[in-house]
Amino acid sequence: MKPIGRVLSMSGEYMHDRIEITLFKGERVYKGEYLYVEIDGRKIFLQVELNPIRRPTSSYDDKLVRDGLAKRDMERETWKALCWQVGYEEDGQIQPYLFPIPPLIDVYRPTPEELKQFLSPSELSIRVGTIYPTDTPLRLGLRTLLRQGLLDCGGVGTGKTTLLLTILMGLLTQTPKDQPVHLLVIDWDGEFNVPGLAEAAKKKGGYVRIEAPFKVAREVRIAPREFYDKVRKMLGLSPHSKEARALYAVLMRRRERNETLIWDRETYLDIISDIDSSDIKSSLEEKAEVLFGEVEADKTIDLIDLIMRNSLVHLDFSNVEGWDEIIFSTRDALDVCYHEARANPRFGVAIFIDEVHNFAPQVPHEAPASKEAYDAMLPVMKLLATTGPRNKVPLVVATQRLSEVDKVVSTQMGQNIFAFRVEDIDLERLKGIMGEVAEAARMLPRGHAIFKGHAIKVRTPVISVIDRVLEPASVRKDILSAWRE
Ligand SMILES: Nc1ncnc2c1ncn2[C@@H]1O[C@H](COP(=O)(O)OP(=O)(O)OP(=O)(O)O)[C@@H](O)[C@H]1O
Numbered sequence: 001m002k003p004i005g006r007v008l009s010m011s012g013e014y015m016h017d018r019i020e021i022t023l024f025k026g027e028r029v030y031k032g033e034y035l036y037v038e039i040d041g042r043k044i045f046l047q048v049e050l051n052p053i054r055r056p057t058s059s060y061d062d063k064l065v066r067d068g069l070a071k072r073d074m075e076r077e078t079w080k081a082l083c084w085q086v087g088y089e090e091d092g093q094i095q096p097y098l099f100p101i102p103p104l105i106d107v108y109r110p111t112p113e114e115l116k117q118f119l120s121p122s123e124l125s126i127r128v129g130t131i132y133p134t135d136t137p138l139r140l141g142l143r144t145l146l147r148q149g150l151l152d153c154g155g156v157g158t159g160k161t162t163l164l165l166t167i168l169m170g171l172l173t174q175t176p177k178d179q180p181v182h183l184l185v186i187d188w189d190g191e192f193n194v195p196g197l198a199e200a201a202k203k204k205g206g207y208v209r210i211e212a213p214f215k216v217a218r219e220v221r222i223a224p225r226e227f228y229d230k231v232r233k234m235l236g237l238s239p240h241s242k243e244a245r246a247l248y249a250v251l252m253r254r255r256e257r258n259e260t261l262i263w264d265r266e267t268y269l270d271i272i273s274d275i276d277s278s279d280i281k282s283s284l285e286e287k288a289e290v291l292f293g294e295v296e297a298d299k300t301i302d303l304i305d306l307i308m309r310n311s312l313v314h315l316d317f318s319n320v321e322g323w324d325e326i327i328f329s330t331r332d333a334l335d336v337c338y339h340e341a342r343a344n345p346r347f348g349v350a351i352f353i354d355e356v357h358n359f360a361p362q363v364p365h366e367a368p369a370s371k372e373a374y375d376a377m378l379p380v381m382k383l384l385a386t387t388g389p390r391n392k393v394p395l396v397v398a399t400q401r402l403s404e405v406d407k408v409v410s411t412q413m414g415q416n417i418f419a420f421r422v423e424d425i426d427l428e429r430l431k432g433i434m435g436e437v438a439e440a441a442r443m444l445p446r447g448h449a450i451f452k453g454h455a456i457k458v459r460t461p462v463i464s465v466i467d468r469v470l471e472p473a474s475v476r477k478d479i480l481s482a483w484r485e
């Protein structure tokens with residue numbers, strides 16, 4: 001193995017975390033690249049943060065250039081790499097090396113095999129792409145991914161939906177035969193109507209596509225106290241309001257009788273019929289719609305049963321008119337999944353939502369559905385973002401507009417994040433979640449993303465090129481293609 005340069009600090013001081021390298025003539029490193037040094041038989045990995053050329057400037061250089069006399073002289077140029085220490089591997093974990101990295105020791109570029117070994121999680125993992133610009137696969141640890149969820153963000157046409165498809169396909173085709181998977185796709189515009197996906201799901205354990213409108217049958221049983229909390233939160237009632245107090249009184253009587261309650265409109269109406277004040281009663285009656293939706297579709301689906309029997313349940317809303325229906329139905333779907341997962345130790349489902357800012361907007365009145373729809377949806381989205389993964393209902397979400405996603409949702413989902421090229425207004429939010437490295441996301445070409453998260457071994461970001469396994473349905477359905485047909 002030939003070194004590509006040596007550690008050499010211009011200031012003459014040598015640190016453990018910040019490492020300056022002078023490259024041998026002709027060697028090149030790129031920003032974000034991984035390198036290593038060897039100390040006491042340990043490979044200590046470094047990541048290039050900056051890769052400047054250094055050339056001392058003389059006072060007369062300015063004049064020489066102006067007069068057209070100065071020419072490039074490569075002999076006067078030094079190619080540098082300014083790196084951060086990433087650490088070394090021990091027992092499948094990355095540890096920091098706490099002593100200074102000494103002067104003039106050799107610096108190496110890892111082989112693809114070494115890099116893979118260093119980055120890949122030791123747990124069961126799926127490949128989603130490669131580490132730019134190598135052939136080294138980027139693999140995400142499944143247990144971690146599904147315990148934490150994932151946020152996929154980027155500007156228009158940067159590759160977000162393609163990444164969701166790649167992850168779906170990874171779960172369906174790269175997991176062991178004896179490992180069942182259960183996925184739910186909330187597909188508001190039909191992007192996931194791609195034959196390859198359905199085939200892979202059928203092979204893995206079953207595929208079902210449900211075309212909206214439909215109604216989610218729900219037989220969620222909860223304790224009276226939980227019923228109270230849920231109604232109060234979803235309606236935004238203060239605990240001191242007369243509605244909340246009346247509801248509380250009635251529900252506590254149910255609790256004394258040791259009842260469990262079905263979370264549905266009928267039970268709700270039954271409960272409020274016990275309230276004495278007719279004012280409060282009718283005010284709460286009017287709100288049943290917020291809690292349980294208004295859609296009266298003839299198609300009722302038992303979503304839990306469908307998920308248990310299939311690897312992929314695809315809820316296709318592309319023929320629905322209007323966002324309220326999408327939001328209310330999705331809310332019901334998420335809600336039954338969450339409750340089932342909490343009640344049933346054998347149930348769990350990973351939920352995929354594209355363009356999640358339409359489902360959990362930061363400013364609901366600027367989003368496509370009505371206030372009532374979001375009043376019902378937001379608490380469920382927040383609940384899932386915060387406690388979903390722990391309860392076996394992780395979210396895998398994509399958005400074009402990070403700054404328009406509800407803050408609770410975007411911050412909670414930041415444990416594993418892919419950032420494609422983002423617009424400047426979303427960059428600030430991305431930095432808040434990811435750190436300064438987000439800057440790099442301004443320049444990435446399509447299909448390239450920075451990944452930062454726990455589903456790989458290192459906590460430092462990696463630039464990756466996503467595998468394009470399938471194309472979203474919208475590809476080739478643009479107006480120019482239509483005219484050409
Ligand atoms: N990793 C990739 N490698 C090669 N091509 C890609 C990759 N990712 C996306 N593309 C191509 O880029 C185009 C846009 O991809 P995609 O629809 O996934 O982006 P998007 O961010 O979801 O876009 P939109 O904002 O329209 O939803 C498609 O033609 C797709 O095939």
Ligand SMILES: [Mg+2]
Nearest residue numbers: 160161162472
């Ligand atoms: Mg898309």
